[in-house]
């Protein structure tokens with residue numbers, strides 16, 4: 001068999017799969033492994049969410065194929081979340097889609113909007129699907145800085161002026177994994193203006209929307225007027241509600257991009273299991289105590305890491321906890337640490 005598969009040739013082994021294999025091997029040797037590799041929330045979702053899952057799963061009618069775009073109640077619940085959290089109004093029918101985790105949505109949006117040879121701009125370093133979703137889809141990826149400072153816009157302008165063909169899509173994600181950079185509203189305002197001027201699609205990954213450690217809640221790019229003309233944003237229940245294994249995420253924003261994603265998904269999936277979608281509604285609509293609980297938990301983990309990193313043999317970079325462009329607010333699960341170098345903050 002010719003196993004020289006085109007797409008597989010473009011993909012190195014997935015970083016977390018490699019780390020998991022190393023971890024398993026170390027454990028098999030009897031070593032005690034502290035896993036800092038992959039952000040995998042290990043808490044439980046709230047009880048009312050589990051109860052709703054069990055209640056709906058007990059109904060004989062709940063086991064059919066579900067709705068690929070998400071059940072209407074869940075799309076409404078996500079629109080309500082954007083309204084109360086960001087003061088952003090969304091049409092649940094046209095501007096919201098449910099994904100099987102934001103990772104699936106990011107990958108299938110890349111499939112939906114990319115032609116072979118398109119150029120996509122993605123941060124370096126970034127969460128793997130930001131670039132590899134597009135690489136799988138046949139695009140070329142050019143790097144832009146992960147830090148949302150002035151250098152970001154300079155490099156972005158240069159990329160637009162000097163890259164052939166002209167970049168079509170920009171991927172960003174703040175709070176960032178793995179760098180923990182955060183962005184503020186003025187950054188998004190400047191970015192939306194740039195994207196509108198340059199006919200650039202912006203994909204914002206807001207998976208860590210609720211994991212901020214300063215006084216200012218993480219903003220959404222959709223808070224900027226006109227952002228819906230150019231942008232789509234992904235969020236996730238994985239970190240916010242400790243529901244990583246449930247695979248529920250969302251894309252919201254530009255109706256044409258949501259529609260394109262919906263078209264591809266309609267060929268590929270029948271939506272998440274209906275009881276999971278019903279329980280996701282309960283998470284978004286019910287008591288929200290878990291959000292503060294998780295934020296405080298991750299903050300204490302970050303502080304603990306920060307203290308540990310002061311030890312001579314430990315990593316050098318301490319997290320800062322203010323939200324301003326270029327500053328780092330360690331996201332829940334990933335701490336970007338540089339080993340064996342001088343402390344810089």
Ligand SMILES: Cc1ncc(COP(=O)(O)O)c(C=O)c1O
Pocket residue numbers: 039100101102103104127173176177205207208235236237238244247248249
């Ligand atoms: C930045 C970022 N985006 C997206 C994801 C994927 O999240 P989900 O569980 O919604 O697929 C992760 C998971 O760690 C992440 O770190």
